[in-house]
Amino acid sequence: MVAEKLSDSQQRLASFLESVKAAQQLQDDIMKYGLDAAYLYCDDVDGDWLETWGDDDHEPGYIEKITTFLESDDVVAVKVRKRLQDKSHDEIIGGLEYCLSQLTEKDRIFAAKDFLVGDVVVSGSSRASGNSSIDEVELLELAEDLMEKLREILA
Structure with a gap:
């Protein structure tokens, strides 16, 4: 039981550290590329996704x-x-x-x-x-x- 809890806390710590690493990478990319960093993280940045937001669901909001x-x-x-x-x-x-x-x-x-x-x-x-x-x-x-x-x- 103790080993199980330790394993769970180690997994949560590892997950947390991965999240921190990803956030630091994002921050570094923004500092390095400025607004162009969005192209590294988002597909179709220049598309019309904002204008067509919600068009694919035909049910009223x-x-x-x-x-x-x-x-x-x-x-x-x-x-x-x-x-x-x-x-x-x-x-x-x-x-x-x-x-x-x-x-x-x-x-x-x-x-x-x-x-x-x-x-x-x-x-x-x-x-x-x-x-x-x-x-x-x-x-x-x-x-x-x-x-x-x-x-x-x-x-």
Whole structure:
């Protein structure tokens, strides 16, 4: 067991040293050749790869899928647009990306609920009204539905 751990640490050290050596070589090549060092490390540097980035996948990208959903007549999308009518599509997409970036499903749902609440419910009088618990439940259900729809769309 000790020999096995030693072997593992020796392998990690060897891998690390190889990475350092490769990084030093890259640095030396950049110092020696300047920007032309890119030709040593990249194929087709002068090609149109940047202009054609993503053309080979015919499926819409992440942002396009979310935008299409938000612009659709889906019941959840309509509720979200109504709830966030003062926000631009870019702000909504940014907020949804943040919600989706949360590690656990529970965190995503609560982030979505907080995003849907915005400043209106937190600082407004609706939190103090008698319907605030109903609003909270409705918002949580909408947040759950929204995260489920986005998970389906982006899968």
